Amino acid sequence: DTGVSQNPRHKITKRGQNVTFRCDPISEHNRLYWYRQTLGQGPEFLTYFQNEAQLEKSRLLSDRFSAERPKGSFSTLEIQRTEQGDSAMYLCASSSFGKSGNTIYFGEGSWLTVV
């Protein structure tokens, strides 16, 4: 069990450029989540996959954001035409349901800075 892996860990991009983040979840977990976190705030839900199906998507996720999980394993989060307000840490998480409810295991996050 190598944990949830995210890359790149840091990305600086110019406003208007597209960026893509990758997430590799814990291998036996079929649930995968994307959250966004800014300084002083808790993680905000963006979207959720069960296997390859995207089952939930936040209203926060504008049309510029798209997430995929093509084979039910790794996932990508793409942000098109980035804006300064997109600067945040993007957290991927995976989970399995058990005695402790839906325990979410987070990756180390991908920091995005839009300049």
Next chain:
Amino acid sequence: GQSLEQPSEVTAVEGAIVQINCTYQTSGFYGLSWYQQHDGGAPTFLSYNGLDGLEETGRFSSFLSRSDSYGYLLLQELQMKDSASYFCAVDHTNAGKSTFGDGTTLTVKP
């Protein structure tokens, strides 16, 4: 809408006990989770309450009262390494979206 309230900051001394409260107003409640996050790190799971009552995990305990929409995290025998942010989070179903509070910054002093 969804809202969770927790104190923004708490300070305590090494060896003490501290309680971090969380009240919530949400549509759809399945359980309450607690996470710890050190500066620059990822949130890590601490505890979960699906039913009313106390859950104990080592130095950490968590309590839930569904009728009061209230829970707390109790940290005992505080250590310097416990200095971190602590988040309560409502699980709305047994999968899918969780809504997080804005976190409580705990500072442990010698």
